Amino acid sequence: MSADAPRLGIGIIGAGRVGAVLGAALRAEGHAITGAYAVSDVSRERAAELLPGVPLLDVPAIVERSELLLLAVPDDQLGPLAAGIAATGLVPGGQLVVHTSGRYGTEVLAPLAEAGCATLAIHPAMTFTGTRDDLPRLFGCPMAITASELFAPIAAALVVELGGEGFVLPEGDRALYHAALAHGANHLVVLVDQAREALARIGIEEPGHLLRPLLEAALDNALRHGSAALTGPVVRGDAGTVASHLGALDDLDATALPGDPADTSATYRALARAALDRSGLPSLTEQRIRALLEDPDTEDA
Template sequence: MTSFGITNAPAPARLTVGIVSGGRVGTALGEALERVGHVVASCSAVSAASVARVGTRLPDTDILPVPEVAARSELLILAVPDDQLADLVYGLAATHAVKPGTIVVHTSGANGIGILAPLSDLGALALAVHPAMTFTGHAEDTARLSSACFGITAADDVGYAIAQALVLEIGGEPVRVREENRKLYHAALAHGSNHLVTLVVDAVEALRASLEGDELLGQQLIDGDPGGVAERVLQPLLSAALDNALRRGPSALTGPVARGDAGAVATHLQVLTQLDPELAAGYHAMSLRSAQRVGAPIELFEILADMKGERRE
């Protein structure tokens, strides 16, 4: 077996695809697979939103109960929340809804193929294929898949080759993740993407408070709606900071913590506490972590300890 470089993956045969369920991830993957020639024959959908999403994104796909979707599929995609996956797998195994030889793919980041063991024991080929992307439920999700990386886990080289081929077909980049590292992989992605949103929303809130009531003549009023002046001020700054961090690592860190300016950090914590103590607590935690990253002077750690009512050993 050759190494799994991008140019070595075979193109998979056209497959009859079934999706459980018609959520944001499932419909985006289904649309991406149809664009490269696979046929999404059936999909399960319960909520009104899911039914509408399937009707819009996969108009030629039959909406069927889960056992029927499984029975009709050569490639079965289980795109359900992490906490529902185990029960779904056990239910499919108990009813023998999945035919031997079916390729069963789940999209959970935190799980490898172990969770699919009940189906593997019945002759299914188990794959974990997680798109490292956030999904909105709109058409841009499918386009974003073509630039996304996918964390793939399989039992053997054959499974990895199939997972890699499917990902490459829709334009993504497969990244191999060992079974025992799936939870760490998922934690890293959640820390970066989810906490980035919280960080940005906190920054927007503080900036809005600093600008409100001082709008220039004819300028949009500062309010709580997204896409306003505060967001426009932050967008180029945050985009540059993210790009610099990904290109240059910790050396991209700038500002008072990187300079060891304990006085500025103390002032920031005071004014943020006046605005929102919980927001200030987030700034404090990130300042401490940033100080550890850059090896800040002892004075800065002492300020951070004092502001938290603690003393650094």
Template structure:
């Protein structure tokens, strides 16, 4: 079952995800009746991505729509839901959908109280504010949560734009989102730091230089998991690890803590997965503990 073709779509919040959602639903043949965009940046985004669509207050958007999509920050979802429900803008049978990864159905409790249908449908994708965002959204897997009797609505919402719905129990959404942060947000931080360090080593076009090994590493990690681990920590090359820390201390001391923490995490993973002899990996861990002690002594 997909979302009924005559469903009227309204979007409250027009950040990167809201704008991508608006584009995708329009492209999929749904009527986008209005959006809410409070900041100047959001209004300019609306004018660029979805010209001729009314920009209204949240209450007016909800009054016009049968499916109200909330793409506001996580901490604002409950307040916005309460606001439009209190205004009488939500009626029984309306779909009220938030796209947060962390939040479940509790934040839509007020909508449920008026017999609306609360859904949590999070796209497992990152959006950089480029012209590709809508295409990325349309092909994303979605972590969906609903009441059991509403599961077909959540699946239909996602399938309407070409996404792939994957069920997430309500009580597991925070863990699901934490996993997403580990794999996506932290990955960007790590790659950006690697590029920064590579530039310090004298490679000007560091992003292009690193691209092949980064892509190969990511693909290996997805396919092989921990068995894809390579490098001096897994091999137990203590001298190399110590040399890295010395170089960082001389040129980029702010990276030492991160390097040591990730090296320890890698060594412990290699130990748990039996990727090298325990005595070798314990020697690496002892070296890393000594680094921490030395840093504290400084």
């Protein structure tokens, strides 16, 4: 929205990692935060830190006093929340309702649209910690917009105020879009955690420090070049090295403490098979490595 656009009264329903941060960013642009809904102690503390002075209210109170509702709740809660708000009969015609789910477009907000609300979906392609560290990460952050042609300019203006770079994402593409982001970011965290644990097990005091230059270079190359950035023993056809890795990782998992994950070898096998599919190795070399990577449980069956 332009500098002379009217400021809105915005209610935050879901003061989690995303809602509280986006609320703080919009507040910095001059909008008034009319209230926040926070259930857990952690969310209440987060609201106090990022949205000081904002009252913690129940959902009906926030709906009644807000021109824009920001729904930042888990995906599975979004549909029931939208239907529940619509059923109260409290929403006035013309109220803006924005959700931040990556999975859904605006169809999930259909009950509110039928009640006369302008419905928008804005998803920042970013991981959130729920702290002030997230605020500068919004600048230049891609944000997926799903909205009708009539309301898309409003969504685009909100994205600009958040500091993001908006792009239009059709409703039907949301599931694959969100799967791609979750697979790339969430599963990357698991992979790095496994590498950190393996290094810590051999006495490396700061495994993150050791891994950072390598992983940053690998990520940068992968983002630039895709599978052409693959290196390592699988794409070189070094079957002996792959066998050595599997033995070490099997031992790592076998000696994990009770209650700790013991899944590094299985993850290595799955990702190494995916790397092998992209390797272009000669057939005999590929077959030799693929045999090594078979699931041990399958071999024993």
